[in-house]
Amino acid sequence: MCRLVGASKTYGVRHALGPIDLEIVFGEKIGVVGSSGAGKSTLLRLISGEITPSTGTVDLNGRPLPSIQVRERSRIVGFMHQQFDLVPQLSARKNIEAGNSGRWSLFRTLAALLLPIQDLNASEVARHLGLEDHLNERTSRLSGGQQQRVALARLLVQNPEITLLDEPVSSLDPSLALQILETLCGKTKTPVSTPKTVIASLHSPEFSTRFFDRVIGLSAGLIMFDKAASEVGDSDLRSLYQESNLDFTRNHENENAPQIWGRD
Numbered sequence: 001m002c003r004l005v006g007a008s009k010t011y012g013v014r015h016a017l018g019p020i021d022l023e024i025v026f027g028e029k030i031g032v033v034g035s036s037g038a039g040k041s042t043l044l045r046l047i048s049g050e051i052t053p054s055t056g057t058v059d060l061n062g063r064p065l066p067s068i069q070v071r072e073r074s075r076i077v078g079f080m081h082q083q084f085d086l087v088p089q090l091s092a093r094k095n096i097e098a099g100n101s102g103r104w105s106l107f108r109t110l111a112a113l114l115l116p117i118q119d120l121n122a123s124e125v126a127r128h129l130g131l132e133d134h135l136n137e138r139t140s141r142l143s144g145g146q147q148q149r150v151a152l153a154r155l156l157v158q159n160p161e162i163t164l165l166d167e168p169v170s171s172l173d174p175s176l177a178l179q180i181l182e183t184l185c186g187k188t189k190t191p192v193s194t195p196k197t198v199i200a201s202l203h204s205p206e207f208s209t210r211f212f213d214r215v216i217g218l219s220a221g222l223i224m225f226d227k228a229a230s231e232v233g234d235s236d237l238r239s240l241y242q243e244s245n246l247d248f249t250r251n252h253e254n255e256n257a258p259q260i261w262g263r264d
């Protein structure tokens with residue numbers, strides 16, 4: 001479904017990623033972990049087609065990414081950026097309904113933007129993410145966590161074959177983060193359609209092993225490990241976060257301690 005061969009990215013003189021080889025199969029739920037600057041966002045941006053590789057190739061469904069037209073690409077891959085990329089002047093509802101634009105004709109998209117027509121699926125997704133009371137508010141007036149949920153809702157409405165998420169729960173409080181990761185990774189039955197294939201960058205290694213099937217560890221732009229979540233061990237994570245003081249072990253005495261390695 002997605003294949004990177006010898007893919008690398010250099011911004012000017014700064015080397016950000018690779019070269020890496022990677023194969024992603026339909027339906028996989030992949031967490032990408034690594035410290036800040038490891039190349040997580042660059043990897044997602046390469047797969048989305050937002051940036052082109054400096055060397056190597058990126059293929060989606062067996063076709064070179066540059067050969068896929070933008071509109072078709074939006075049905076194959078959807079991307080939630082770290083900065084959400086919402087239209088601040090529009091209501092939360094209009095931002096969420098914009099997830100339909102890859103499927104709808106230009107006329108229908110414009111009509112939905114200008115007229116008070118409401119998309120039922122968008123309403124359902126918004127309700128599921130606890131946004132029903134904020135749908136008519138200007139997006140710029142919402143809190144960071146609410147804006148993050150609007151961006152997630154737009155992506156659920158878009159429902160692409162590959163859902164790319166750059167730190168999808170970074171602005172959410174922990175209980176909401178858990179609930180949303182369950183939805184994104186299809187761990188709970190929901191009334192809304194859940195993403196098919198997911199690749200998410202995460203700050204928390206705990207979330208990656210708990211919710212995702214496969215975990216890719218990046219360090220200095222290279223893949224340090226790529227394995228089933230159940231096989232990721234302390235030493236794998238240590239190799240990524242050597243310089244930090246995070247405690248990778250379970251801490252049963254203090255529930256508030258940085259418990260980034262719990263899996264029940």
Ligand code: ADP
Pocket residue numbers: 011014015016017034035036037038039040041042043
């Ligand atoms: P992560 O998401 O893991 O924090 P990034 O992929 O954002 O890492 O960045 C990887 C490296 O590439 C970093 O050294 C970063 O400073 C650099 N980088 C990322 N984007 C740009 C850019 N647009 N221009 C120059 N350097 C960049």
Ligand code: MG
Pocket residue numbers: 040041042082166201
């Ligand atoms: Mg990043």
